[in-house]
Amino acid sequence: MQKYKQAADYIEKLAGKAEIGLVLGSGLGGYEQRLEKPVFIPYKDIPGFPISTVQGHKGQLAIGNYLGKKIIILCGRFHYYEGYSLQEVTMYVRVMKLLGVKTLLLSNAAGGVNRSFNPGDLMLIKDYINLSGNNPLIGKNEDDFGPRFPDMTNAFDSSLRGIAKEQAAKLGINLKEGVYAQFSGPSYESPAEIKMAGILGADAVGMSTVPETIVARHCGIRVLGISAITNMAAGITGQAISHKEVMDTGKQVTESFSKLMDAIIEKI
Ligand code: HPA
Numbered sequence: 001m002q003k004y005k006q007a008a009d010y011i012e013k014l015a016g017k018a019e020i021g022l023v024l025g026s027g028l029g030g031y032e033q034r035l036e037k038p039v040f041i042p043y044k045d046i047p048g049f050p051i052s053t054v055q056g057h058k059g060q061l062a063i064g065n066y067l068g069k070k071i072i073i074l075c076g077r078f079h080y081y082e083g084y085s086l087q088e089v090t091m092y093v094r095v096m097k098l099l100g101v102k103t104l105l106l107s108n109a110a111g112g113v114n115r116s117f118n119p120g121d122l123m124l125i126k127d128y129i130n131l132s133g134n135n136p137l138i139g140k141n142e143d144d145f146g147p148r149f150p151d152m153t154n155a156f157d158s159s160l161r162g163i164a165k166e167q168a169a170k171l172g173i174n175l176k177e178g179v180y181a182q183f184s185g186p187s188y189e190s191p192a193e194i195k196m197a198g199i200l201g202a203d204a205v206g207m208s209t210v211p212e213t214i215v216a217r218h219c220g221i222r223v224l225g226i227s228a229i230t231n232m233a234a235g236i237t238g239q240a241i242s243h244k245e246v247m248d249t250g251k252q253v254t255e256s257f258s259k260l261m262d263a264i265i266e267k268i
Helices: 002-015 091-098 158-171 191-200 210-218 243-267
Strands: 020-024 036-042 060-066 069-075 103-112 122-130 175-182 204-206 222-232
Touching: 002 036, 002 060, 002 091, 091 210, 103 122, 103 210, 103 243, 122 158, 122 210, 122 243, 158 175, 158 222, 158 243, 175 210, 175 222, 204 222, 210 222, 222 243
Parallel strands: 020 069, 020 103, 103 222, 122 175, 175 204
Antiparallel strands: 036 060, 060 069, 103 204, 122 222
């Protein structure tokens, strides 16, 4: 608790509290520019915060008002494959909780497993499969944040999903919906792993989001998850997957992603 409080106190002194948290996934950066008079805080300045190393992630928090709400944006998240523990990967969630965040909006880039998807689609996450082989809550339970055995029945909040679907329809955005499976990465999955994920019920695969969702639900934060389908997953088209393709497609969907985010935030 001490280390979360230290980080939260540091942020609060510079930028105050916030009610909504937003995480921008690979290629989806830029949304922070919408904030009115944002305060930017580099991760390296926040006591105890890990530093994001992946290309395409900026490594800073942006905090400010937008659409009448106080929002804290994580421009670049932390990944398990970077070598951090899942406690480090998810530290920001508990810091957000201490800053007053009630709703966490998570985005990511993902590979499409469902063959009806296309690169450039947005997918609302309705549930997850944790294939990372780890869980961020392993270890002594932090009773001040939540219970030892938290429920994950409504991990992705059904009322937030309802808002997302309604707003996408209004905007004419063809929002897909599906199950997100998390592999650890950093290698992209093998075609056999993708076949397995599909059989298990996954519609998309990625390397993030699940640990944060678990920690957010543990401490009672509502979660909405949106995946940008940046490529078809391994073996589906036979084409090799590249980080460049992921980033380029992420950038292409940024506009519709941002419009949808605006509409959702307005309704929260
Ligand atoms: N697999 C895992 N993570 C990803 C992918 C993928 O195909 N695309 C974007 N992130």
